[in-house]
Amino acid sequence: MSIQDKAKAMKDKAEGKIRETVGKMTDDSDNETKGKAQQVKAEAEQTKEDVKDDLKNAIDKA
Numbered sequence: 001m002s003i004q005d006k007a008k009a010m011k012d013k014a015e016g017k018i019r020e021t022v023g024k025m026t027d028d029s030d031n032e033t034k035g036k037a038q039q040v041k042a043e044a045e046q047t048k049e050d051v052k053d054d055l056k057n058a059i060d061k062a
Contacts, residue, residue, distance in 0.1 A: 005049050012042035 016038030023032025 002049075006046070009042045009046040009049070012045070013039050016040075016042060 016035045018035070019038060020032050020035030023029065023035055
């Protein structure tokens with residue numbers, strides 16, 4: 001996973017958490033849900049990049 005990809009995933013996850021928290025504080029369920037979804041998307045992106053790294057490392061060892 002490149003440093004840029006890691007940074008973007010971390011940024012997206014943090015933004016999602018902030019959005020979720022603001023949604024909770026303002027009783028805005030739509031914003032809260034969108035924040036949770038943004039976090040899940042960021043985690044999925046991070047997992048995808050981790051799998052790519054693992055595959056690359058496995059190929060390099062072969």
